[in-house]
Amino acid sequence: MIDLYASTTPNVLKIEIMLEETGLPYRLIPVNVWKGEQFADGFLKLNPNAKVPVIVDHDHPDGPYTVFESAAILFYLAEKTGQFLPAAGPGRHNVMQWLVFQAANLGPMNGQFNHFERYAPGGNDYALSRYTTELKRQYGVMERRLSDVPWLGGADYSIADMAAFPWVLVQSNRLRETFPFLDRDSPLHPNIGAWLKRCEARPGVQRGLKAHSALKPGLATASSDDLDRIFGRGRYAYRANTGTR
Ligand SMILES: N[C@@H](CCC(=O)N[C@@H](CS)C(=O)NCC(=O)O)C(=O)O
Structure with missing residues (x-):
């Protein structure tokens, strides 16, 4: 049995999809990150970085094993099951580089974009413009990749697709009117739209x-x-604590 510490966020959806795709038994343990449950001592023992998703694999041969960071969890589950990541060679490295593309680019940039679009007080035009422009650029990168191959890793569906899919889906659902480049049906990126449909057609993704x-x-x-605590502002801000730059 695998415990998945979860909230209603794209990084968690990646892992639910992987667990359903592989058929591994799991249970969801909700963590209300908006009430700061990720900062509780018990949770910090699982993830010192205080974020979901986290898994605890109770079937690990050496006893319960904990993994945090969604890309590392996908990698761990792929190695555990021998699925959705080629065992060796260029196919494996192609999947890994697109998995890391998501973890190092698409995820963090969406996070910053969301922050300034949704949560930050007004007066952040520069930051919003910076993250919107960079996110749009990354959609261009994915569009070019998906005009050459059906899946981000290449010929086969993989953990790289599971990592990117939730972000593209969720952003289209929430923001397609205000930021048309995020619309899954945008004429700017027909190959992303077609890839999203291929992902959605998979029974494991639907589950x-x-x-x-x-x-x-x-x-x-x-x-x-x-909110101040989760975003590190107000009395939690660096400057408020130190009085220095
Ligand atoms: N790089 C991390 C990001 C995880 C992350 O940002 N999780 C959010 C929910 S999607 C969270 O737990 N936020 C709580 C916080 O930042 O305090 C991953 O991919 O797992």
């Missing part, structure tokens, strides 16, 4: 989405102090 929809969103439960 992952269903499992994800059972989680309860926590944003409405957050106080303004909870």
